[in-house]
Amino acid sequence: MNRIAFGTDGVRGQVGQFPITPEGFNLLGQACRLWLINQGLPLVVAVGWDTRESGSVLAQAFADGLGAEARIIFLGITPTPGISLYVEHEKMALGVAITASHNPYTDNGFKLFGSNGAKLPRTSEQAIEQLAEGLSFQNTRCSAIEKIVGSEYVLAYWKQRLAPNTFAGRKIVLDTANGATVFTTLPLLRYLGLEVVSLGNEPNGRNINEHCGSEHVEGLRQAVVDSKAWLGFAQDGDGDRLRVIDEQGALLDGDCVLGLLAIEAYTHHQLKNNCLVCTEQSNSGLSDSLRPLGIKSICCGIGDREVFYALESVGGNLGGESSGHIILKDEAPTGDGLRVLLRLLTLAQQQPLHQRAQQIHLCPKAEASLPVKQKLPLEQLDHLNKLRERLTSAKRIHIRYSGTENKLRFLVESSTQQECAEQLQALMQAAEEDFKD
Secondary structure (H helix, E strand, O other): OOOOOOEOOEEEEEOOOOOOOHHHHHHHHHHHHHHHHHOOOOOEEEEEEOOOOOHHHHHHHHHHHHOOOOEEEEEEEOOHHHHHHHHHHOOOOEEEEEOOOOOOOOEEEEEEEOOOOOEOOHHHHHHHHHHHHOOOOOOOOOOOEEEOOHHHHHHHHHHOOOOOOOOOOOEEEEEOOOOHHHHOHHHHHHHOOOEEEEEOOOOOOOOOOOOOHHHOOHHHHHHHHHHOOOEEEEEOOOOOEEEEEOOOOOEEOHHHHHHHHHHHHHHOOOOHHHEEEEEOOOOHHHHHHHHHHOOEEEEEOOOHHHHHHHHHHHOOOEEEOOOOEEEEOOOOOOOOHHHHHHHHHHHHHHOOHHHHHHHOOOOOEEEEEEEOOOOOOHHHOHHHHHHHHHOOOOOEEEEEEOOOOOEEEEEEEOOOHHHHHHHHHHHHHHHHHHHHO
16 A cells, blocks of 8 residues: 655655655645644645746645645745745744755655744654545645745845845855755845856756756866855755855865854854754764864764754754754754855854864765665675674774665765775675675
C-alpha cells in the first residue's frame, strides 16, 4: 500500500511516483485538515513552492485535499524560509513548502511548518502519516484560494529592517541555483548597494540546482577569483542553506562558518548558554576548536528540524549543519541562507572571513554518497562492517542512510586528506559488495 512517510526533512521523491503525485498531495491535504481539526487549530494554511515546474500542480492538489472550508493562501514561488516567515508573522496554523531542496527538478517534496514558523515535530508528522493511511483520493477542486506574491512579502520584510546602500562599493558573486531566491536574495542585495555578479539566475522550471547552487560551487569560486569579488555565496533551490567563498577564493566549510559565528556571538556575550548545536555529521575539529574558548558543542541528529528542537532543549540560539543549514534562533526558527548571508556580510566588514576562519581547525575529511535500491539494515552489511573494524587509523567513520533519498552516506576523518580519500574509497567498495549479495 502506498503511504506518506516523512524523512529527516519532510518528504522527498521523484515526481510522478507516490507520494509526489497529485493523488499523494491530495491525501496530504486531507490528512493536514484532519490534523488541524484534531489539534483544535483553524484551517488557515499558507502554501509556497520553488521554481520546479511541478510545484503549482502539486499545490493545487494539496488545496483540493484541504477543502473549500479552509482559508488557503498561495504564496507562489517563495523560498522555504520565506514561507516560514509568513506563517509566523501572519499567524497561519500551518505552512507548506513544496520543494525538494537541493535535488534536481525531477524530484519534489514538501516541508511542513507550525504556527511558530518551525518545522513540525516528529510526533506531529507521525500523526499526519497515520491520518493519511485511511484516506482515499478526493475528486473535488478548491477554487477559493487567496494569492499573494510571497517573494514581495519577503523583500518588504527586509527593506523595513535594512537601510539601502549599506554595503555600497562592494562586489560579490551570488549563485541562486535557478531557484526561489532569484526573486528575493538577488534584488535585496542590490538594494543594499552591492554590485552582484549573478549566477544561476534564470529559472525555467527544469534547471533548478543544475550545475549550480550550493551543491556545485566550483563555478562560484572561479567567478569570485575572476571578478576579484569581495565574497561569494551560493544558495540551494529553496534557499535554506548557504555555501560561502571567502576573500581569497577559498570555500569555507559549513562547520567553519558555524564556528566563526559561534565565536563572534560568544565574544559579544550573545551565545546563549555558551553552546553551539551541531549534528552527528559535523567535523570533530569544530568542537575541538571551540572547547578551549569555553564554548560547548551539543550534538543532535541530522536535519535543521533536529537542530531547532535541540536548541529549544538546551536553551541555545545558534546551531546548524555542515551542509550549510544554519539557524539563528533569536531571529528565525528555521535555516535561512539569506539571514546567514547578511550576518556574514556584516562580520566581513569588521574582519575578513578568511582571518576569522583561522580560529577553526577542522580535521581532514572526505564525504560521499552511494545510491542504493533499498536500505538494508547497516548491521547486515558484512563486508562494510568487517572493513570498518580494520580501519583503526581513521579518526572517525560515520555511515548512515539519507533521510530523504535512497543513498548511503559516508564520512571519514583521518590524519591526512589522502588517507581520508583512500579509506572512503575502500568503504564504498565494501558497501557495493554488500549490495551485490
